[in-house]
Amino acid sequence: MAEVKRRRRKPKPLEEAIQFSLLKKDKEGLDGRFINDSKGRGVFSCTEFDKGDFLLEYRGDLISKEECERRQRVYHDALKVFLFEFRYDGKLLCVDAARDDASLGRLVNDDHINPNSKMKTIRVDGKPHLCLFAIRSICAGEEITYNYGDSEWPWRCTVCKPLQQELLFIGLFQRFKILSQIQLTVVSDQSGLMESRVCASTEGLEQVTPEKDRISLEGQDCVEKMPPVKELNEEQSFCGPTEGVKEICKHDVVTSAISSMDRCAECVGPVAALKWIGLRCKLCSSFWHKSCYSKFHEWTRKQSSLDVSSEEDEQSDEEYIPESESDSSVELTTRPARYDQAELLSDIQGAASSKFSEPRRSDETSLNLSEDKEKPILKARGAACVFEESGLFCHEEQLTDVEIDSESDRSGECHLPRKQDSEVRRSTDEDSTEKLLNAKRAATLREEGRESSMAEADQCEQSANISCSANSKNYCYICGKPQSKLARHLKTHMSDVEVLAKISKLLLAMEKGCLPNIQGKSLDDIEIEDEISMTDSDASDLNESESEDDAPAGAAGVSSDVDVHKMPIEETTEVLRENESEAEIENPRRGQKVCWSDAEVSAVMKHFKAHIMKGKLATLTECQQCKTAEDPVLARRSAQNIRDFVRNRGITLKRKAQSK
Numbered sequence: 227m228a229e230v231k232r233r234r235r236k237p238k239p240l241e242e243a244i245q246f247s248l249l250k251k252d253k254e255g256l257d258g259r260f261i262n263d264s265k266g267r268g269v270f271s272c273t274e275f276d277k278g279d280f281l282l283e284y285r286g287d288l289i290s291k292e293e294c295e296r297r298q299r300v301y302h303d304a305l306k307v308f309l310f311e312f313r314y315d316g317k318l319l320c321v322d323a324a325r326d327d328a329s330l331g332r333l334v335n336d337d338h339i340n341p342n343s344k345m346k347t348i349r350v351d352g353k354p355h356l357c358l359f360a361i362r363s364i365c366a367g368e369e370i371t372y373n374y375g376d377s378e379w380p381w382r383c384t385v386c387k388p389l390q391q392e393l394l395f396i397g398l399f400q401r402f403k404i405l406s407q408i409q410l411t412v413v414s415d416q417s418g419l420m421e422s423r424v425c426a427s428t429e430g431l432e433q434v435t436p437e438k439d440r441i442s443l444e445g446q447d448c449v450e451k452m453p454p455v456k457e458l459n460e461e462q463s464f465c466g467p468t469e470g471v472k473e474i475c476k477h478d479v480v481t482s483a484i485s486s487m488d489r490c491a492e493c494v495g496p497v498a499a500l501k502w503i504g505l506r507c508k509l510c511s512s513f514w515h516k517s518c519y520s521k522f523h524e525w526t527r528k529q530s531s532l533d534v535s536s537e538e539d540e541q542s543d544e545e546y547i548p549e550s551e552s553d554s555s556v557e558l559t560t561r562p563a564r565y566d567q568a569e570l571l572s573d574i575q576g577a578a579s580s581k582f583s584e585p586r587r588s589d590e591t592s593l594n595l596s597e598d599k600e601k602p603i604l605k606a607r608g609a610a611c612v613f614e615e616s617g618l619f620c621h622e623e624q625l626t627d628v629e630i631d632s633e634s635d636r637s638g639e640c641h642l643p644r645k646q647d648s649e650v651r652r653s654t655d656e657d658s659t660e661k662l663l664n665a666k667r668a669a670t671l672r673e674e675g676r677e678s679s680m681a682e683a684d685q686c687e688q689s690a691n692i693s694c695s696a697n698s699k700n701y702c703y704i705c706g707k708p709q710s711k712l713a714r715h716l717k718t719h720m721s722d723v724e725v726l727a728k729i730s731k732l733l734l735a736m737e738k739g740c741l742p743n744i745q746g747k748s749l750d751d752i753e754i755e756d757e758i759s760m761t762d763s764d765a766s767d768l769n770e771s772e773s774e775d776d777a778p779a780g781a782a783g784v785s786s787d788v789d790v791h792k793m794p795i796e797e798t799t800e801v802l803r804e805n806e807s808e809a810e811i812e813n814p815r816r817g818q819k820v821c822w823s824d825a826e827v828s829a830v831m832k833h834f835k836a837h838i839m840k841g842k843l844a845t846l847t848e849c850q851q852c853k854t855a856e857d858p859v860l861a862r863r864s865a866q867n868i869r870d871f872v873r874n875r876g877i878t879l880k881r882k883a884q885s886k
């Protein structure tokens with residue numbers, strides 16, 4: 227008699243999903259692995275799955291909409307993608323999977339064309355869990371994917387190669403030069419991109435409850451890891467993916483520094499290496515070029531410049547690039563990007579003057595002369611401004627009293643706080659708090675106006691390291707002149723096109739994370755390369771180890787006193803290796819072997835792929851965030867190691883692009 231094989235009952239998908247959600251474990255038969263630099267890691271099946279099978283939970287912290295918004299603000303871009311917002315029981319919730327807990331759900335990549343799974347909510351112990359179910363049979367070895375939703379995810383668009391290379395390494399100054407010449411070609415695999423970009427939909431996210439025994443996998447859900455969405459209004463923020471934002475949102479726009487990843491909702495441009503200045507709707511988080519927006523909506527420059535929020539202030543310590551204006555056809559074909567130089571300059575000027583001169587809301591930067599005749603005080607109320615890192619102005623919320631030089635007697639000279647080179651470093655939170663307290667105490671004492679209070683105030687200011695007394699050597703960061711009067715001086719600068727280039731220089735230096743290297747120098751004396759450049763020292767670094775070790779001081783793309791020589795590309799051919807993980811070379815400066823493991827490479831790439839592609843340097847803060855987020859994978863790497871790794875990868879990529 228033929229043996230009857232008893233097949234084990236296959237658990238019902240929903241039961242299985244609940245079971246694994248409770249266990250907080252991933253099921254067997256799936257594996258996470260590194261795919262490539264651009265995609266990072268992904269999840270692969272090691273076995274076959276049937277349509278309807280439970281695959282994985284997208285595990286993380288379940289947080290409220292408010293907490294999600296807060297994290298959106300503080301997270302680095304690479305972490306934001308792990309914030310998965312969804313609607314559940316009429317509420318907006320979010321699962322934050324930014325912390326790498328070795329779970330696989332957070333590693334599943336997007337496929338909007340032929341995904342093999344779909345995200346659904348299930349209820350376990352009264353709480354929602356996000357679970358992936360197969361929507362077709364899946365073979366062993368297949369990558370598990372689902373559709374992230376209808377946003378403009380950057381990887382879904384490709385830019386024609388030559389232009390991309392051109393754009394990748396174009397710096398701000400080059401942009402000035404080529405403003406009106408660029409031809410932009412965008413190719414996308416997704417039509418209707420523009421219409422659906424803003425309103426991410428979670429409406430279609432299917433909720434599966436234990437009562438509902440059968441999981442329906444029909445129809446396309448529109449679950450999405452949403453792009454950063456701020457100031458969401460529930461009603462206006464979520465709409466079907468095919469609904470155009472124009473129809474559903476009465477936009478309330480503010481001027482904003484917009485990420486290079488985000489595009490104009492009207493023309494789908496620009497594809498940019500750097501941030502751009504445009505308009506952002508506070509309600510639906512769409513972005514537009516000002517010119518595009520004003521074609522279809524009522525908008526005045528005055529309106530938006532007055533509306534620049536403190537959030538924009540925070541963001542605006544990034545580089546500005548020209549906004550492009552292009553025809554608004556949704557068909558993604560060749561279109562000219564016509565940059566308007568005058569408008570660009572006016573934008574930068576606007577942004578800069580909003581930092582310095584206009585007395586506006588209390589949370590924005592303002593400079594006022596006090597009427598105290600005895601001791602004229604220039605009050606600099608600093609929001610986090612473009613110069614925050616440079617130590618040029620005080621930190622957010624610091625209130626700095628700047629004594630006016632009694633000799634120059636308000637005649638137009640400025641006193642800009644300047645730290646000694648040796649003191650130049652990013653303050654720790656503790657430092658900042660202490661300084662802040664000292665600064666505030668000084669302000670209070672000065673307001674008391676007594677002579678004894680003044681002496682104490684001086685002391686507090688000294689401790690706060692923000693003293694700007696006339697006797698100390700202070701220089702204007704813009705022109706390098708000593709002891710200039712701030713308000714008038716800056717106003718002069720603001721009307722001067724030349725200074726805009728200088729401000730750009732400073733922004734660029736900040737972007738490259740090399741402000742400490744230029745501290746104390748007049749901007750005229752500082753040469754900033756507008757892209758990652760390969761220098762002799764770079765070559766030797768790479769020669770040594772594809773060095774992730776400390777880069778030389780001038781390596782951040784700034785040459786000042788340090789003589790930086792451009793290295794002929796051909797000479798580097800042999801010494802540059804393609805993959806850091808293969809390099810295991812003695813570093814003479816450290817006397818230790820440095821070898822990047824695949825896991826380390828993958829962890830860093832996850833955060834800095836875009837930087838490398840754009841030829842952008844990572845800041846130490848970003849590197850520290852990466853290190854923290856990836857703990858313990860990057861435990862043996864310092865933030866500087868990571869920074870150098872990113873830089874070296876950028877150089878390698880650039881070299882490759884140039885040699886093509």
Ligand SMILES: C[S@@+](CC[C@H](N)C(=O)[O-])C[C@H]1O[C@@H](n2cnc3c(N)ncnc32)[C@H](O)[C@@H]1O
Nearest residue numbers: 264265266267268307332333334335336381832
């Ligand atoms: C939730 S994570 C997925 C795991 C990610 N690949 C990793 O290594 O951490 C989302 C990120 O993965 C990358 N990604 C997802 N789908 C992609 C795709 N189809 N092509 C390229 N990159 C993709 C993007 O960088 C995205 O921000």
